[in-house]
Amino acid sequence: MDLVCPLCNGIKDISINCPECLGKMKDNGPIVNFLDDYSPYLSNDITQLVDGVPHDQCVHLYRCEKCRYDERVKVNRVRM
Numbered sequence: 288m289d290l291v292c293p294l295c296n297g298i299k300d301i302s303i304n305c306p307e308c309l310g311k312m313k314d315n316g317p318i319v320n321f322l323d324d325y326s327p328y329l330s331n332d333i334t335q336l337v338d339g340v341p342h343d344q345c346v347h348l349y350r351c352e353k354c355r356y357d358e359r360v361k362v363n364r365v366r367m
C-alpha cells in the first residue's frame with residue numbers, strides 16, 4: 288500500500304475561502320514543486336527537512352484569485 292496525496296492524484300478537491308477577501312482560493316499544487324524551483328541544489332530529503340513536513344502529509348500552496356493572498360494547506364495522505 289502506498290500513501291498518496293488525494294489532491295495530487297485528483298481523488299478529491301478542497302475548497303478554501305480567502306481569509307482576507309472571502310474569495311475562492313485555488314490550488315497551485317504541492318509546495319515541493321516550488322521549493323525545487325528555488326533550490327535546485329537541494330535533494331528532496333533535505334527539502335523535506337527544511338520545510339518540516341511529515342512524510343504522511345502533502346503541503347499545497349493555495350492562492351486567492353482576487354487578492355493574491357496565499358496560504359500553505361497541509362493535506363493528509365491516504366492509503367491506496
Ligand SMILES: [Zn+2]
Nearest residue numbers: 292295317345
Ligand atoms: Zn499533494
Ligand SMILES: [Zn+2]
Nearest residue numbers: 305308351354
Ligand atoms: Zn483574497
